[in-house]
Amino acid sequence: MTAQENAKLAILREQLDSRRSELHARLGRVEAELQSSHSKGFADQATEREQDEVLEGKEAVFDHELAQIEAAITRIDNGSYGQCSKCGQAIAPARLAAQPEAPLCISCASSS
Numbered sequence: 001m002t003a004q005e006n007a008k009l010a011i012l013r014e015q016l017d018s019r020r021s022e023l024h025a026r027l028g029r030v031e032a033e034l035q036s037s038h039s040k041g042f043a044d045q046a047t048e049r050e051q052d053e054v055l056e057g058k059e060a061v062f063d064h065e066l067a068q069i070e071a072a073i074t075r076i077d078n079g080s081y082g083q084c085s086k087c088g089q090a091i092a093p094a095r096l097a098a099q100p101e102a103p104l105c106i107s108c109a110s111s112s
């Protein structure tokens with residue numbers, strides 16, 4: 001790997017790292033909201049359940065993104081970043097530019 005590629009990866013790793021911290025913070029807020037929605041004592045049980053579902057949906061999205069970002073950071077650290085984790089082919093740079101944490105190449109992603 002060239003020094004230039006290394007430098008690019010170092011920048012990317014920093015970006016993923018800050019995205020990870022942001023997601024951790026958001027997850028914390030969602031969890032706090034989930035807890036407080038129970039203590040608020042909504043008169044309407046259905047409203048409370050609806051709110052919980054929205055929050056749990058958000059939690060699942062953040063959780064999923066966090067897992068992908070953590071996996072991408074691990075791939076940067078072990079030198080396998082940019083390779084498809086299914087077929088081992090290089091992931092297209094345009095795809096990585098659009099979605100830096102993408103674990104799969106376009107053909108594996110569309111066939112799964």
Ligand SMILES: [Zn+2]
Nearest residue numbers: 084087105108
């Ligand atoms: Zn692939």
